[in-house]
Amino acid sequence: MYAIDLLDIKKVYKGGVEALKGISLQVEEGDFYALLGPNGAGKSTCIGIISSLVNKTSGSVSVFGFDMDTQLEKAKAQIGLVPQEFNFNQFEPPLQILINQAGYYGIKRHDAVKRAEQYLKQLDLWDKRNQPSRELSGGMKRRLMIARALMHEPRLLILDEPTAGVDIEVRRSMWEFLQEINQQGVTIILTTHYLEEAEMLCRNIGIIDKGCLVENTSMKSLLARLATETYIFDVDPPTHLPSSDYFKIRQTDEVTLEIEVNKAQSLNKVFSELSAQGIRVNSMRNKSNRLEELFIELVEKGNKDA
């Protein structure tokens, strides 16, 4: 079953801005799906339509088989939304926000209190449960919105840039948490500007640009399109910039080299070339911008086609 099934969704805002130009998209139940696109591409409009915060101009949306035009409340009950901007009452404490939210979904107060305690503890907010939300840090506010979205135990969780402005430590703990709930069966749709985040978490990916879905495929097959991969080598300071007839080498600082390796080539060859030039390799890692390269390539291709 599809968690969401969008069919030819169009959205024209007042003033004639065409935000979505007929998007059709299916996301399988249990998937961890990345929805990417440059600013203003239509990602948030798309998410707004799925979560019923934005009225579509035409097309149809169904969530776990519930049509949003005819079974709106059943469809809404399946979705948990973590929006891009903080949208809770800044004067209310986290515990109260979660209990109220559960109430809107028909969850009894007694059960809501239990669930709120569970999620606040899981997301390290329990100590702040009675503090006005405006006093929370940016990372805590993001986690509070995730806890709020999970209060009614949705089957589909939509996260619109959930880690924006969050430090790397908190971001990684949020990734772990999201992976955990995805493994428990919750379908997740994620928009993010951190492409590394999408690459690390998501199995499938859609790219929206100028209101059109320009790509919709698995992360693996998208990344497989990369002809080359870039590796970063930490080396002892070389006396000269190494040269190679086979590889493109850049020195980014005194002790770091970036080497592009074609898929057909072997890494052994890289090591032997460096060794032959007297360069000692201390460590090596992937440059994690593979998706970024493809993303830029796809968006630029779209621009040229337009």
Add this chain to the structure above:
Amino acid sequence: MLNSNYLIALHSILRKETNRFLRIWIQTLVPPVITMSLYFVIFGNLIGSRIGQMNGFDYMSFIVPGLIMMSVITNSYSNVASSFFSAKFQRNVEELLVAPVPNYIIIWGYVGGGVARGLIVGFLVTCVSLFFVDLHIFNIFILILSVLCTSVLFSIGGLLNAIFAKSFDDISIIPTFVLTPLTYLGGVFYSVSLLPGFWQTVSHFNPVFYMINAFRYGFLGIADVSLVWSFTVIGLFIIVLYSIVAILLKKGIGVRS
């Protein structure tokens, strides 16, 4: 979602709305009580004693029902207008819009909050008025029905205002330029029978006049127009405003993109 779930949702909105104005009681409950106390002292005691009787009652007894109703009207209205607009402004209204809560539950949840504040303020003002006048209740049923209907009507009005409002200025314009004149000209301080014929007719187009008329009847047993007509007008206004609000929310005007 079953009906019991709707009730839980309604209860959650009501609880949130009630907690909101109780948490800031210094801003929401105390000022109207102080303002009305000043009205009692100045218009009732100081000036009223020189005015004499109005429709067979001393002036203080005559204006107390109108002043109580005035506080109920302004507080019911401003509670919903400011609360719903704040929810729009902070975007936490989205919590309700994404949830499987029907629009009528949202409307009655917010209206319930407005009614609660209106009635609490009305009760407090009534208690204060006992320091100035011996209140007698002529018909408790009419009294409760009229204050309840009025509170509901102006809470819906506040919601309508908040739906259209785009800034905090927009939620103060209607109370200042529409609500206050209607209330003052609705017979709080005088009997419309004292007005010249033309202005008496004009007063009959003022909905607040019917509310004060019915409420005053509940206390004093006197009315400028029939109670049936008063409640009919109030009922019609409730139906019309409720329908407008329901249509706006259904279309998403003012709340959805």
